[in-house]
Amino acid sequence: MRISALAERTGVPVATLKYYLREGLLPPGAATARTQAQYDETHVERVRLVRALIESASLSLAGVRQVLAALDDPPASWHDLLGAAQHALLMDEDQRAGSSRPSGDQPDPWVDRATRLVRSRGWDCDEYDTLVQRLGDQLRAADAAGVVFTDDLLDAYARGCETIAAADVASVPEGAAAAMRQVVVGTLLADPVILTMRRLAQQHASAEVAGASGEGGTASATPG
């Protein structure tokens, strides 16, 4: 199929596809001549993947590049695989949010709290560093904004995340190279799903509380 067919199949304009080709997000088609190339189903899939990462997981192009690199060069072990996926993600998020890591050696109380939280859950692998740092940063930011996360609340988050993560890990077919896609892309695309579900669950929980306490709030229709 030619580029215009690829554009039709995916709903992405030809100009954008050319851009992706230039940026290396899309591998070049099999050149049949100097100004002609053939694209196949793998290209369709890749374009759809790129679009999903951009639109749903809201990755930047740089982030997409990282993820694709990880996909094209799958690490050996399960664990490294997850690490690679997370690394790709971290890179991207760090870029868009200037993480003001003081990088000093003095003990940061927020990172401490994050560490204690993680420990209390029994999550005491090594190499958490980046993620725990990140968690500490987020707790600090929340505090600066005047929001209090109680220990109970964070503990509930941790329990909820354990449920989620256990299912994540269980859902991956063992050892296959196809697992990579599931882990990397699944992790990324599940993020927004989880957040949306949280909102839904909040609505449900708040409705229950409201109902129980006889709250008569004006139930405004969801704005269009």
Next chain:
Amino acid sequence: MRISALAERTGVPVATLKYYLREGLLPPGAATARTQAQYDETHVERVRLVRALIESASLSLAGVRQVLAALDDPPASWHDLLGAAQHALLMDEDQRAGSSRPSGDQPDPWVDRATRLVRSRGWDCDEYDTLVQRLGDQLRAADAAGVVFTDDLLDAYARGCETIAAADVASVPEGAAAAMRQVVVGTLLADPVILTMRRLAQQHASAEVAGASGEGGTASATPG
């Protein structure tokens, strides 16, 4: 305090504060003369809030504006309050990710699946519309990217989110206007926290599985 003092207290450059003033993210200080105004602690708090929403929750300025508007004009009931918070969020996220809502009346299988999922959890309030739509969109995007979310997986997500949301709702002081801050800002700032925790829990879970199955992967150190 003058604007330069505000800049020092918050670590935000004066030029940026002026920009925020112009954009209405920061209320003007009490003018003591035509070219002088006094700022107080509420301004410090607001600046920190804005920064947290931008850096941690990675909202756009437009999103921050929405959130602040909701904060300044708190709805009467608990439930509406949450709705306002979520509305503000949706606006923002919809802007940055062009939600390709077909808006047709034909039944969308993905939205259907989302609806069934929500129903099966007993979350059958009204006015879920936007969120369920959103969930359907996300499931469709994942499918397009070739990622399969099994029913079991989504159910586990839902259970995890129930845990989280129950804690969210329980953590809010009843009926106070201060609750608004906790709900709106807490919801937003907790999002990244939850995602980070998910990553941590995944690491933990994958390490356990790897350990159990005798996996000998090269445990690369987390890249700095």
Next chain:
DNA sequence: GACATTGGAGAGTAGCACTACCCAATAATG
């Protein structure tokens, strides 16, 4: 042979979040 299409590349665009600069009015200081 006529004409649309292609690959390749450069340049241009729009939006976002600042950032720099300028101005007259004012405050602070001596």
Next chain:
DNA sequence: CATTATTGGGTAGTGCTACTCTCCAATGTC
């Protein structure tokens, strides 16, 4: 009262991202 620094207010410019447009000669197709 003179001097200097700072302020509010505004305009314009910056850097970045993700496209989008335009051009070209080579090619495929009829």
